Amino acid sequence: MKIEKNTAVTLRYTISDKQGKILEQSDEPMAYLHGGYGNTFAKIEEALDGQEAGYRVTLELQPQDAYGLRDESLVQTIPKTQFPPGVKVGGQLRGQGEDGQSHVFTVLKVKGDKVILDGNHPFAGKALRFNVSVTEVRPATEEEVTHGHVHGAHGHHH
Numbered sequence: 001m002k003i004e005k006n007t008a009v010t011l012r013y014t015i016s017d018k019q020g021k022i023l024e025q026s027d028e029p030m031a032y033l034h035g036g037y038g039n040t041f042a043k044i045e046e047a048l049d050g051q052e053a054g055y056r057v058t059l060e061l062q063p064q065d066a067y068g069l070r071d072e073s074l075v076q077t078i079p080k081t082q083f084p085p086g087v088k089v090g091g092q093l094r095g096q097g098e099d100g101q102s103h104v105f106t107v108l109k110v111k112g113d114k115v116i117l118d119g120n121h122p123f124a125g126k127a128l129r130f131n132v133s134v135t136e137v138r139p140a141t142e143e144e145v146t147h148g149h150v151h152g153a154h155g156h157h158h
């Protein structure tokens with residue numbers, strides 16, 4: 001069956017940078033609800049629309065079409081004393097940005113008694129290459145359409 005609005009699409013993907021270095025690879029297939037539900041990037045949906053299981057495509061996405069541009073206001077320096085012990089560079093924690101929104105912060109640097117955090121997605125500001133291969137297409141259930149996401153093995157659990 002063809003990928004169209006309200007189909008559940010299962011795929012495997014690899015994300016690499018412009019130089020071809022692999023940044024992320026799906027160990028498990030991932031499933032999303034097709035049709036503008038915001039489950040995946042619009043450009044990916046666009047490329048897959050009307051295709052079937054077995055389809056493979058390589059897409060180059062600009063930062064604004066993927067994880068967005070970097071927001072330097074999300075880079076924060078805070079005293080180490082505000083931190084749980086054992087803070088390490090590369091570690092992640094959830095906190096509030098200056099915009100009042102919840103962000104996942106990555107520890108960039110520990111400098112003396114200060115910790116530098118970055119609330120940007122690690123792929124923000126990067127042009128990315130997505131290798132996508134569609135493994136399964138099925139009609140979504142009514143419940144999935146109501147929820148706006150896919151259930152089951154590779155979908156949303158709740």
Ligand code: ZN
Pocket residue numbers: 144147149151156158
């Ligand atoms: Zn649900």
